[in-house]
Amino acid sequence: MFLNLASDSKKILPYLGFFLVILSPFFAEASSVEVKDIRSWSSENYTRVVVDLTNTVEFSKNRLSNPDRLYFDVKDAHISKEINTSIPVGDGILKTVRASQFNKTTVRVVLDLDEISDYQTFIFDDPARLVIDVYGKTRTADKPDMNFVKRRIVLDPGHGGHDPGAVGPKNLYEKDVVLDIALKLKKVLMEDPFNEVFLTRERDIFIPLEERTAMANKKNADLFLSIHANASPRREAKGIETYLLNWTDDEEAIRVAARENAISLKKMRAMNRQVDIVDVIKSDLIRENKRDESIKLANYIQRSLISNLDSDTKLVLNLGVKQALFYVLFGAKMPSVLVEVSFISNPEEERLLSNDAYRTEIAKGIAKGLNTYLTSAPTVQKVVEFRDHPSFFR
Helix, strand or coil, X not given: CCCCHHHHHHHHHHHHHHHHHHHHHHHHHHHCEEEEEEEEEEECCEEEEEEEECCCCCEEEEEECCCCEEEEEEECEEECCCCCCEEECCCCCEEEEXXXXXXXXXXXXXXXXXXXXXXXXXXXXXXXXXXXXXXXXXXXXXXXXXXXXXXXXXXXXXXXXXXCCCECCCCCEHHHHHHHHHHHHHHHHCCCCCEEEEECCCCCCCCCHHHHHHHHHHCCCCEEEEEEEECCCCCCXXXXXXXXXXXXXXXXXXXHHHHHHCCCHHHHHHHCCCHHHHHHHHHHHHHHHHHHHHHHHHHHHHHHHHHHHHHHHCCCCEEEEEEECCHHHCCCCCCEEEEEEEECCCHHHHHHHCCHHHHHHHHHHHHHHHXXXXXXXXXXXXXXHHHHCCCCCC
């Protein structure tokens, strides 16, 4: 039976209004962003807090005293019923991380502070998350134990698990290629007893980008190297390039970063225009001369890779050292770079990458570049001094 809307409208409207009032909170919640989870990682003088979201958000930040705390108000958001609303940290930087529904449209995330020197925040997309990096105050270091002075290197094979990365014309997966290269590289680097080498993953598993950086910071690494294989819609695109973190207006570099960050090109372009992102990167790069050291590291790796591979294949195209906003390099405390070892989308370079000998030469080339950088770095000079000290071998 159909209603006569003209004649029955006066009867329907009061009831319709009643139902809209009753259901409006549900519609509001459905349209808002959900705060799904809160995670944290701690290391010496550094803590990373990640707030997982269902979509990108606007947020405000502030600091209060008595007691000392930072708080972040996530706008148009509601908190998941399953979330742990109080996370004890107790690392000397943060005491706890708390979250609550501050009002109907705002979730407040509170960081109870112990002792900090600085903090920075940024939003990642796909999946959306608010990343908060908090830095502790630098303390006078004790004299290092001479038996344990080593160079800590963290290698990050990109992608993994449900994320295959780029896929070649003959179905070669980036995630498999870069993992094999990282394992080979670790083996070469471990030949030097003064190297400690860690991988963010040693098998086919997925690790979020922000967690990879936090792992390097937690290890208090001296170097962080993320390993990837490039891809392009142009099948003829080929070559090797090495990146460091910085904003850029280079369209090709923006495209590469968009793919590795798993976000749209439009969002990647917008990121390079955001003033707050640029300010965060500036402050991050200034810290401990990280930008200058990352430039040195990138150049050593790029030159060594090209030199090592060119002597064998005569086919290597040197695309040089570039810069872009890679999520995986955000917040890294140490010199950090990302290397694109070849174009897996190029049929010839896919064939090379499927060859075990070629991957071995890539690993050797990167190792030579890393060793060249390490022997010129101040931390390595300390190792040599301790190695020469009479008590070192006792």
